Amino acid sequence: MANGGGSRGRTGRPHRAGGAKPAPSRTKAPKRDRPAPPVREEPRHFVLGAIPGATPGKWIDLWRERMPHVTLTLREITVAEQRSALDEVDAALVRLPVAASDDLHVIPLYEEQPVVVMSADSDLTAADELERADLAGEVVIVPLDDVLRVEIPDAVAPAFAAPADTAEAVATVAAGVGVVIMPMSLARAHQRRDVEYRVLRDGPGSTVALAWLRERTTADVEAFVGVVRGRTARSSR
Structure with missing residues (x-):
């Protein structure tokens, strides 16, 4: 007996009108250029x-x-x-x-700002900052490696030879003899518990x-x- 409801294919699935659609073709994505490897630096x-x-x-x-x-x-x-x-x-x-x-x-x-390095017991430590006039009558030590060449009116010249370097000058000041002027970074580099420093407001910078x-x-x-x-x-x- 013939079945109603239209014809079916051999697989039992109904045919689509106009025939089956072909599968869409897949286009390959273009290859992306790989980044060049970083240049190796020689040590x-x-x-x-x-x-x-x-x-x-x-x-x-x-x-x-x-x-x-x-x-x-x-x-x-x-x-x-x-x-x-x-x-x-x-x-x-x-x-x-x-x-x-x-x-x-x-x-x-x-x-850098100039500073005056003095003994921790010096009366000069009472001030927050100093000026050249405040150093009148003080023994101002100038080491051989001095970089500022500050002139202090009415300063007292040391009665001893100039220290060979800044470290020796700071050691002399720590013993309670005189003051020495230097850039702030040198004062910090030679900081000791027995010395202090104050900014010399009217001194030359470095x-x-x-x-x-x-x-x-x-x-x-x-x-x-x-x-x-x-x-x-x-x-x-």
């Missing part, structure tokens, strides 16, 4: 000179974070020999003035700068300049 060294009192710690920390493949070595240099020391380092923190020349790059960074020889300009030097100038890791030079 190398960067030597930074620094005069006493300079505090490059925060810059060194940033350098090590941004430039882990470049080992930074800190080398202490004296102010008296800072110009000649530039022949042996990549760059240096120096104290101005430094002998200017066409073969030298110099970038001033910050200025500028710390970054310097390097033009012929020694490299990508690493320019990277360090970016660090001290506060550039971010992604900013252009």
